[in-house]
Amino acid sequence: MSKSMLSLTVNGRTRDDVVPDNMLLVDYLREVVGATGTKVGCDGGECGACTVIVDGKARHACLTLAVSCNGKAVETVESLERNGRMSALQRAFNEKLGAQCGFCTPGMIMASEALLRHTPNPNDDDIRRELAANICRCTGYVKIIESVHAAVAETSAKEAAE
């Protein structure tokens, strides 16, 4: 089996691992790093459950080779909390019932996080368009859209107070 050296940052921490050349990023994250927040829902690219952020952009960890991330910054849902406190997006998905069974939620949240980084104040259409690659079998999506709006409202209220 061919293996390569992989040097990258995962959730802000620098890591060096020797990984098989045919290892998917999602298996690397779950089995080598031990960050099991990222989920696998389909056999490739259909559902968005595995969405992570690589160098600032959303990406499916189930279609990405781990070794392709050499030198890059990978962020998973585990990166969002601060000192045990959930981020505004996580809290909003929890409080506004944007998560039911929760299986799609890590992917939904990371896709939403990627959206808010380039469009900090999205309207309904922006949210629908940018979360279109993420499938949820529970919520009916309306609660997910409300959750993203709630996170934006919380963040801007906090910024206004500061």
Place this chain on the structure above:
Amino acid sequence: MEYLPNFKTHRPSTAAEAVKFFAESDEPRYLAGGTDLVVNVRRGIETPQTMIDLTGVEEMTGISDAGGGLRIGGATVLREIAESPIVRERYAAVAEAAGEVAGPTHRDYGTLGGNLFLDTRCLYYNQSEWWRASNDYCLKKAGEVCHVAPSGKRCFAAFSGDVAPALLVHEAEVELAGPGGTRRVPLQDIYRNDGLDHLATQPGELLVAVYLPASTAGIPSTYVKSRVRGSIDFPLAGVAVRLQRDGADVSDLVVALTAVNPYPHFVKGMDAHVGKPLDDEALDAIRDTVRTQAKPMQTTTVAPWYRRRVVGALARRLVSKLYEAQG
């Protein structure tokens, strides 16, 4: 992990190095975003021994001016093309088509080269290993018969990339680098009408860049597709149109299709409508010409007759829209 073959991965930093790795490797494949290739590898359709990862090749990314036309690197991601102000201004259909590919996450790392070199698709082919095994496979991969047309020896899997027809109507050329050197050819020349083997390129040829000519910059154009879910799916039929109006007359009309044949292609016979005003009769004739040149087969869950009807209707609608908008 065990479902992926035990391949070796190279990460070249130049196009020349990528071509060299390809020539020297066992069962190699170029890997860009992987949104088509990795899915096919996971399903056992592709069994590479070597992956040549293009994500580190900088000369293959980005959009730049080329004498009033544009050069788009072969590994440029689709979101960059869809959102580029200069692409939108000069080659509207290309930006629109790039923005219609798959879902937003796919467009963040899926590339133009991968879109143009996309494998052809079929209901009986884009399935898991066990699904295909239980169906005795098919002609395109590991089997003896075509389940779509069992009496023949042809494969009708449809080319389903969105961007190709938009590039065709703007007369794009592609720069290919291979073991024998570099060449530049019209985009149409890299395709052939055969679902088993739809790429007419040489093995190992790498799409380095796409060139859009100054001569078609700014001519109004547009792209539209029909699909099952508006959010994410491959086209059931896709149409690109370029139309220039001069007074009441159509002075330039080019139409190209995707997803209704094993290759993307121009619609023949559109010249008959140039130099004349566009009336309902002409629009109906365009619709019918498109329908006769689209030959969808039962390669999707949606019936072929529907795809043929819809491709004609979409073409008629787009031609009319571009004509009226310049009125």
